[in-house]
Amino acid sequence: MSGIAGLTGAGGSTGKSGLARTNGSTAHRASGASRDLARVLTVVVIGSIMAVLDVTIVNVALHPLAVVFDAPLATVQWVATGYTLALAAVIPAAAWAMSRFGAKRTYLTAITLFTTGSGLAALSWNIETLVLFRIVQGLGGGLLVPVGMAMVIRAADRKRMGRAMALLGIPVLIGPVSGPILGGWLVDTASWHWIFLVNLPVGALALALAARLLRQDEPQPVRRLDLLGLLTLSPGLALLIYGLSTGGERGDLSTPQSLLPTVAGLLLTIAFVARGLAARAPLLRLRLLRNRSFAAGFSAMVLFPAGYFGSMLLAPMYYQTARGLGATESGLLGVPLAVAVGVSMQIATRRVDRVSPRLMVLSGIVIAACGLSLFAVQVGPETPYWRLVAALLVTGVGVGMVMMPANTTATRELAAEDVPSGSTLLNIGSQVGVSIGTALLSVVLASNAARTGDGPRSAPAFQHTYWWAVTLLALAALPAALLPGRRADAAPASAPTTTPRPPDPA
Template identity: 80%
Template structure:
């Protein structure tokens, strides 16, 4: 029998990784574009359907709840059906949901069909990330993960601009129809380029765990979103769902520590690097995405700009994040993960502090954009490098569970941050009558976001001081008895 030589095997691995990246990047661009486009379409949708804005917000909230409910299924689905089939299903759900959403005849139908989109969107990111991690050479993981940052560069920059243009020149239907050609290309390429993978597990689905985690996440995020929107976490409509969600998630954790085949492998938290990455990815997204909720509101309420104008002012931040992410994630293969991430957190907090310090009713826009450029440079040094560091040493069978867990906690952190900023801002805006008072309310709220960014530096101190050697990073799979702190 002939054997595959080293160079041939390396070339095949590189080709497999390249094909996987092409498919995953296209799918991720579609998902990121969709979210950013829909976010700027809330007021036009309210006018088109003659519905209150609070009801129209469910177009985004319903998508988020479905996304959180289906993410826990990603690891099991990859094991049961294979990553390729799972990814194709996710693309089909997202693209099909976009097609029928464009045909909605009332706001209730649109919300329901956005839920269908969310079921597909919830699988796209963790499954795509898991496929890339599996295909990448561990020594060059940073380069592969840097490529996954391309949608972060393209989507936030072009999404608001494209969404505003489609609504102004065509109609709201096109904010969903624009996904169809991209989705069709992604489906075709996924079917042709992705390698069919064998199922890695025949274990049964942990139904009790799923029935606790998925509804628990949905209830928790619903409670946080409701409390943030109403400016009051103590109201029954926010407090009761949030508490119920927390109890269900706690029950899932208790079961996951004792069940023979849990939905997610919680034993991975024994790995200090993975646990530190998870904690960082709760706090940092809370501060970052929480501040991103405030910025367009400041531009539109205090400065009187349109949604398109505020979107254009957000472009420098998106460019800085995407560019910095490309550089930092490629360097993480050789640099100290701890030093890079801590430095990024410091730079991000500095940039956001500079933004908040000079906030006012007539601050020159170039100064605000300059501060956001500094923040973006720091953000790019944190998000994807943390993901890369946390998952680099996972065994192949643990990668789906690890990538799924990271996506879950990042979504929870984002929801906590946006809800907290909403409540703090609402409390500070009470009784404001002038632009100067409004600017002061925003300024005070930004300090909460800065605090969350700084707190993310605490678990980041537990990340590895130096890049592990090639032998140690690929030698043995992570098992309950082989996990050590690093």
């Protein structure tokens, strides 16, 4: 008996010791994963803040740039358009670049391109060189977001995805609020050069931190570049966005300057989809759209940004043309909305791990649509501004419950090797959605203004156009209804965090 008792006691002691070692090892791994995630988030958030600030600052400075370079505003608009087209052209290559060179090298390249483009833009001697250097910036900016998102998704485990993506949404809070104010101040008190020079210290900091904090990941050189796919999707997206933007600016999508590039871009994109479904090693893994959660999140992130960002184009125009406010005053009226979006996004994205994603996103769509409807009802020549701002505050709360939570839910269950393609597809969908929304609402506004006879000062024209934006927001509820109804922390403990799949052929 004593022998049995001794074996039992020895066995129990060994078991406790082994359990302690196991728990210690698990805690050590968890601590290491947390540190890795913190490092990635630090680098990516700084890089994203730089990119978001740049876009909002430059948009404010377009008119001063037209004066400085003695160029028509339509030509100066290419400072923004050239950046956007370069962004759209390079995004499709992000997934391949991450696989071929590694995410860290690709991200370092993106920061270098963006920062170098900023420095060169500050040295521009005419409008043509400024547009050229903005294209260099756009090549870097197009890689920053999908590569940064992919690194965060890889570093975060399933149950911490919401909190990680909430931190990734910090630039959305900072950029739209501080960008217009900072841009106006730099132009008024310093010179136009500083709207680009301000990126240099931030870019240098981001580059140093990325080199030091990011882990070196192993590239996968066996994966060949789908050159035919790249040569159809990149120019296809650029032509599509250019055609839609041109149609929006002219208020008519049927002109040859708009229709021809739009149709050409659409045909090239369709050719890419056909190629991607048939190719053994496509540029982007379109089969991810067979996954219900990813397809639902992707579709929602095409429709919802179309309505939201399209409506954001209308607000400054309404304030300045129908109400007679200046650019600074109209910009300040937009600050409460940006704050509401940022704060709501932080709360909602952290909570999406603990609640039903479907309920979260659908509720946000309903709130955003109700808020924008309230704004549309009140659009008029004499409506008190506090009532308009209050309506947009409601809209902002809803927007924050949709944008990043939908992205988080769409990417949560992706296999590690699918993350680059997934983040790239989501960014492409959002870019196309924004372009479609802004072009559509611009054309609708121009048509309504011409019909009322009051031109761009017509409040009824704005009111009617806002209902189109509300409709786009509401349509996003259809795919959002297909998002998972179960919260992340309710998944079985044995559930895998990634979906296994056979390797792609070389």
